[in-house]
Structures are given as structure tokens and as C-alpha cells.
Amino acid sequence: MKLVTAVLRPHAVDDVIERLQGVGISGGTTTEVQGFGQQKGRSESYRGATYEALVPKTRLEVLLPAEEVEAAVGVITATASTGKVGDGKVWVTDVSDVVRVRTGDRGAAAL
Amino acid sequence: MDPTIAANADLAWLLAAFAIVALMFPGLALFYGGMMGVKSALNMMMMVLSTLGITSVLYVLYGYGMVSGPSVKDWGIIGDPRDYIGLSTVMEDLGTGNAETAYWAAFFILFAAITIAIVASGAAGRMKFSGWLVFSAVWLTLVYFPVAHWVFAFDGDGYSGGFLINDVKIHDYAGGTAVHMNSGVAALALAFVLGRRKGRPERPHNLPLTLLGGGILWFGWFGFNGGCAVVAGFLAQYVVMNTLLAGSAGMLGFLLVERVRSGHFTGLGLITGAIAGLVGITPSANTMSPLGALGVGLVAGAVVCLCLGLKTKLGIDDTLDAFAVHGLGGIAGTICIILFASAAAPAGVEGILLGGSWDIVWRELTGIAVTCTYSFLMTCAIAWVLDKTMGLRVDEESEVAGLDLALHAESAYDIHPVGGQGARLGALADRDDVVQGAGDTGRDTGRDTVKDEEVMA
Numbered sequence: 045m046k047l048v049t050a051v052l053r054p055h056a057v058d059d060v061i062e063r064l065q066g067v068g069i070s071g072g073t074t075t076e077v078q079g080f081g082q083q084k085g086r087s088e089s090y091r092g093a094t095y096e097a098l099v100p101k102t103r104l105e106v107l108l109p110a111e112e113v114e115a116a117v118g119v120i121t122a123t124a125s126t127g128k129v130g131d132g133k134v135w136v137t138d139v140s141d142v143v144r145v146r147t148g149d150r151g152a153a154a155l
Numbered sequence: 156m157d158p159t160i161a162a163n164a165d166l167a168w169l170l171a172a173f174a175i176v177a178l179m180f181p182g183l184a185l186f187y188g189g190m191m192g193v194k195s196a197l198n199m200m201m202m203v204l205s206t207l208g209i210t211s212v213l214y215v216l217y218g219y220g221m222v223s224g225p226s227v228k229d230w231g232i233i234g235d236p237r238d239y240i241g242l243s244t245v246m247e248d249l250g251t252g253n254a255e256t257a258y259w260a261a262f263f264i265l266f267a268a269i270t271i272a273i274v275a276s277g278a279a280g281r282m283k284f285s286g287w288l289v290f291s292a293v294w295l296t297l298v299y300f301p302v303a304h305w306v307f308a309f310d311g312d313g314y315s316g317g318f319l320i321n322d323v324k325i326h327d328y329a330g331g332t333a334v335h336m337n338s339g340v341a342a343l344a345l346a347f348v349l350g351r352r353k354g355r356p357e358r359p360h361n362l363p364l365t366l367l368g369g370g371i372l373w374f375g376w377f378g379f380n381g382g383c384a385v386v387a388g389f390l391a392q393y394v395v396m397n398t399l400l401a402g403s404a405g406m407l408g409f410l411l412v413e414r415v416r417s418g419h420f421t422g423l424g425l426i427t428g429a430i431a432g433l434v435g436i437t438p439s440a441n442t443m444s445p446l447g448a449l450g451v452g453l454v455a456g457a458v459v460c461l462c463l464g465l466k467t468k469l470g471i472d473d474t475l476d477a478f479a480v481h482g483l484g485g486i487a488g489t490i491c492i493i494l495f496a497s498a499a500a501p502a503g504v505e506g507i508l509l510g511g512s513w514d515i516v517w518r519e520l521t522g523i524a525v526t527c528t529y530s531f532l533m534t535c536a537i538a539w540v541l542d543k544t545m546g547l548r549v550d551e552e553s554e555v556a557g558l559d560l561a562l563h564a565e566s567a568y569d570i571h572p573v574g575g576q577g578a579r580l581g582a583l584a585d586r587d588d589v590v591q592g593a594g595d596t597g598r599d600t601g602r603d604t605v606k607d608e609e610v611m612a
Contacts, residue, residue: 089417090190091423091424091476
């Protein structure tokens with residue numbers, strides 16, 4: 045079992061979710077986050093005073109059987125890429141167990 | 156026409172103007188509150204609205220007489236409150252059909268309260284609320300009441316009024332000195348004594364509120380300037396027009412300067428410029444031609460934009476810029492009177508650029524200098540004494556936590572989505588309507604009950 049985590053431009057996330065569902069991936073979680081990277085922060089000005097703020101991003105997390113990971117990562121990168129700095133990152137981590145809250149199912153049966 | 160009917164017409168406009176001005180309080184609360192960080196927005200709104208409470212009490216006790224009563228020993232320094240203590244003399248109907256003392260007491264309470272409310276700019280995010288209440292009472296008594304007497308109390312039949320309006324003969328239509336310079340300079344002085352905010356300044360948390368609040372203030376200004384006409388006649392319509400023109404041009408003046416200086420037109424700049432223009436037209440509304448009113452707005456908007464950085468150079472954290480917007484905006488409007496007041500406008504004052512007499516220069520500059528000097532020194536003294544005795548500033552822990560939580564046990568927003576991490580009524584474990592360890596049904600019922608009570612509370 046794997047956890048695919050993607051930090052993406054917020055406006056890309058709806059398309060990514062739609063295409064993930066298109067390849068049969070049925071669940072995931074998003075969180076609004078802020079970050080910094082090569083894109084740097086953004087600068088805002090209020091009455092001439094400048095404030096540096098982090099860049100808003102959306103984090104998408106999807107739990108998957110290992111064999112579906114490549115397809116998911118492919119869909120995410122293909123959909124969210126604009127070719128410009130700030131597109132975000134995708135990473136994959138191992139998951140030791142998963143529990144479905146409603147039934148108590150564990151492991152692969154809970155995915 | 157029956158003179159009572161004419162008087163009733165004037166009174167009808169004045170009563171409407173009163174209600175319009177009263178809306179400046181929620182207006183200023185939103186204008187200031189939206190500019191605060193999210194942690195102290197409510198505290199700022201409370202500072203603004205609480206001024207009505209303090210001012211109403213003081214005005215009934217002794218404030219009305221100190222401002223509008225006959226000058227003590229005819230010196231023009233302070234009114235004698237003795238005839239007006241408790242405002243007991245306002246209860247008799249004199250049968251004029253026009254505004255009597257009861258009306259003016261109510262109208263001037265709004266003037267006094269909005270003035271001290273503007274001063275809250277200099278205390279934003281770091282002052283004890285109890286300290287603010289005491290400071291506002293002392294400041295009104297020792298700063299606003301005397302200055303308002305100097306400027307608003309005309310000589311009457313058998314008694315003297317304030318020295319600035321009657322002896323120096325300044326031209327100040329609706330309070331450029333007593334309201335705007337006074338509050339702007341006092342905000343600077345209060346910020347100077349309190350010291351800077353700790354930590355990194357927060358961004359304005361809700362600019363739409365600030366734009367809405369500024370718009371409501373603009374609405375209030377029509378009652379403020381229009382009501383000062385005292386009659387439902389030509390003067391009222393004339394100053395209402397000029398008030399609109401100056402706010403509009405103030406917006407443009409500020410936006411142009413900020414576009415040239417920093418490359419952007421900003422929403423906060425737009426509304427700040429409109430308020431700057433309105434401050435500028437407050438002393439000058441009855442002296443300007445329509446083109447002159449546009450000029451006042453442009454000048455006030457541009458000057459305020461250029462001077463916003465002054466507080467940083469001075470190292471004084473006048474957080475919401477009352478000094479720039481109200482202090483310098485008021486001075487800019489008054490200097491516009493000196494320069495290009497139109498003799499054909501209702502006041503009949505002529506600026507020196509249009510061939511007017513030069514004695515207006517020293518009259519207006521005296522008004523500016525006396526008001527600003529007195530306000531700055533007296534406000535510093537009041538704030539210093541209160542800080543040494545009761546302590547005005549919150550501790551660092553409260554300031555970091557934010558004043559809404561630390562002082563008021565509230566937060567401005569519950570922005571969590573339904574079923575999210577919003578605060579719950581009491582701890583789940585302490586509630587006997589939640590069966591611990593129950594299955595799905597029991598727990599769901601428990602949550603729902605909690606939610607219902609939250610809504611009702």
C-alpha cells in the first residue's frame with residue numbers, strides 16, 4: 045500500500061481529481077496549504093508597506109495499492125504540469141496499515 | 156410662511172443628519188477592524204463602538220457645558236459646565252419648532268465620540284480595554300472638550316465662546332481642527348507613548364470589510380457636513396455636493412500617486428484616498444467652488460499617500476494611519492482654504508491665490524499650530540500618566556495571542572467547515588448526553604445535540 049502525496053497549484057486540483065476518477069481511482073483528500081520553493085513567496089502591499097506571504101497550494105493525498113501508483117503519478121504530473129516554476133511536487137511513501145472506520149476492515153481490503 | 160413650519164423643516168433635516176452620522180460608528184468599526192490582523196479585529200471594533208458609551212455619559216455629566224457653555228471668565232478657553240450638569244435644562248420645550256439643546260447635545264456626542272474613536276488607530280492591537288475606556292474619558296475631558304470649545308462655541312448674546320473661532324477667527328467649517336487634526340495627532344502621541352507592536356505586523360485580515368466601512372463612513376459624512384449647515388437650505392445642499400466631490404477626487408489623487416510610486420492601484424488605497432478627501436473637505440466644504448472641492452480631494456488624497464511612510468521614519472507605530480489620514484489630511488484641507496477658497500462660495504472666504512487677503516494665512520496656521528501642539532502634548536501627558544499608574548499596555552503573551560482571545564475570550568470568525576475543528580460547547584467527555592464508547596448511533600446523536608446548542612447560543 046502506498047500514499048501518493050501531491051502539492052499542486054490550487055487551480056489544477058479539480059482537473060487532477062477528475063482524471064484520477066477517470067482511471068478508476070475513487071478516493072482522496074485535499075488540504076489547503078501554503079509553502080515556499082523555487083517560486084519564492086508572493087509580495088503584497090498595503091498602504092505602501094510590503095508583506096511577504098507564502099504561496100497558496102493544495103495538497104492532494106491518495107491511498108493506493110502499489111500497482112496503481114505509476115498510473116496515478118502519471119495522471120497527476122501530466123495534468124498539473126504547466127512547465128513553469130511552481131507546479132509543485134509528488135511523492136510516494138509506504139503505508140504499513142489502513143483501517144476503514146465504518147467496517148473495521150484492514151489492509152488492502154480497506155482501500 | 157409660518158415660521159414654525161420653516162423651523163420644522165430645518166429640524167427634519169437635522170434629525171435625518173443625526174441618524175446618518177450615527178452610522179459612522181459601525182462604518183469606522185468595519186474600516187478599522189478590517190485593516191487589523193485576524194487576532195485583534197473584534198478588539199478594534201469594540202474600541203471604536205465603546206466611545207459612544209463613554210462620550211454619552213460624560214456629555215450628560217459635564218461635557219455639553221464644557222464645549223458649548225459660556226466661556227469661563229470670557230477667556231475662550233473652556234465652557235462653564237455648571238448650567239448643563241445632568242443636562243436637566245434640556246427637558247423644557249422652548250416652542251421654537253427647531254433644534255434645541257437636546258438635539259445639539261445628541262449631535263455633538265456623535266462628534267466627540269467619532270473623534271476619540273479615530274484615536275484608536277494609535278493603540279491598535281496592544282492596549283488594555285480597561286485602559287482604553289479610562290484613556291478615552293480623560294482624553295475627552297482634557298483634550299476634546301477644550302479644543303471643541305475653542306472651535307465650535309460661537310459668541311452669543313451676553314456670553315463668550317471659544318477663542319479660535321471668535322478671536323483668531325479661523326475658518327473651520329465642520330471640524331478639520333477639533334475632530335480631524337486633533338484625533339490624528341492624538342493617535343500619533345498615543346502610539347508614541349505605547350510603543351510599537353511586538354513581533355511581525357499582520358496583514359489586513361479583511362479588506363472588503365474595510366471598503367464597506369469606508370463607504371459607510373462616506374455616507375455618514377453627508378450627515379456630518381450637511382448637518383453642520385444647521386438649515387435645510389442652500390448651504391446644506393451645497394456642502395453635500397462638495398463632500399461628494401472631494402471624496403471622489405481624494406480616491407483618484409491617492410490612486411494616481413500610489414500607481415506612480417509602487418506600480419499598483421490598491422483597494423485599500425482607493426478607500427484611504429476617499430477618506431482623505433473627505434477629511435480635507437471637512438473644514439473647507441462651504442469655502443470651495445465645485446472645482447475647488449475636486450482640488451481639495453486631489454491634494455488631500457495625494458498628500459496622505461505621500462506621507463504614509465512618515466510614521467516609519469519617526470519610528471512611531473500609528474497602526475491604522477490616523478495621523479496621516481486625519482491629521483495631515485485635515486491640515487491639507489485647511490491649507491487649501493488659504494490657497495484657493497472661492498469668494499463666491501457660501502462662506503465668502505477668498506484664498507490668496509485668487510486675490511484674497513493674506514490675513515487668512517496666520518488665522519488658519521494659528522488654528523493648525525494651536526490644535527496640533529495642544530493635542531500632541533496633552534495626549535502624551537495623559538497616556539504617560541495612565542501608563543505609569545494603571546498601565547495601558549497588555550502583556551506580551553496577550554499581544555502574541557491576540558487581543559480578541561486574550562482580552563475578550565472571543566474570536567472574530569469560525570471559518571471551519573461544517574463538522575470541522577470549530578470550538579465545541581464544553582468538552583465531549585464531560586457531557587452526559589454523549590454515551591462514551593457507544594456505537595455509531597449514540598455518537599452521532601451526541602454531536603448533533605452539541606451542534607444544536609451551539610446554534611442557539
